[in-house]
Amino acid sequence: LIPDIVFNPHGFPSRMTIAMMIEVMAGKSAALHGLVHDASPFKFSEEDTAIDYFGRLLEIGGYNYYGTETMYSGIDGREMTSQIFFGIVHYQRLRHMVSDKWQVRTTGPIDVATRQPVGGRRRGGGVRFGEMERDSLISHGASFLLQDRLFHCSDKSFYIE
Structure with missing residues (x-):
């Protein structure tokens, strides 16, 4: 078999997809034995874990307990020295494109009360500068940037006699 997708193992913890590794074992054992597995939560316990169940099925099918x-190597055909976790999983690609997400502006409509940009891309709004952003700039000691955001770009007013 030639893998369709190869994942970097460091991507699993950061994406919190640890259950996907169990799903790989379940998919591989289902393909081996012609089964359909139930993915309901709380089906297994601490004593009888999903890994034990699917590991035993893999062993019965002649594969390694851990999958x-x-x-x-696809380059020179040599056997790799380490064992690779390999199996079948359903994976969908998310179609979030940067061109659909960006939101930046130089000037545009502002809220009359706060003099901050209006919210929302459709209304030509900008990204608002809130209390958490203010706190992070204070903690980093970025006083000039804080003055620019909260005074010059937002609430600055001119006194006219």
């Missing part, structure tokens, strides 16, 4: 396999 690892020996793979070969």
Whole structure:
């Protein structure tokens, strides 16, 4: 088999997709035995874990208990020295494009009361500068940037006689 997608193992904890590794074992054992697995939560316990259940199914099918396999280099065909966690999983690509997400402006409509940019991309608004942003600039000692955001770009007013 040739893998369709290869994941960097460091991406799992940061994306909090640890259950996807169990899903890989479940998919591999389902393909081996022609089963359909139930993915309901709380089906397993601390004594009888999902990893034990799917690991036993993999062993019965002749595979490694943990779902690892020996793979070969696609460049020169040599056997890799480490075992690779390998299996079947359903994976969807999210279609979030940067061009759909960006929100920046130089000038535009402002709220009369706060003199900050109006919210929302459709209304030509900008990103508002809130209390948490203010606190982070204070904690970093960025007083000139804080003055620019909260005075010059927002509430600055001119006294006219």
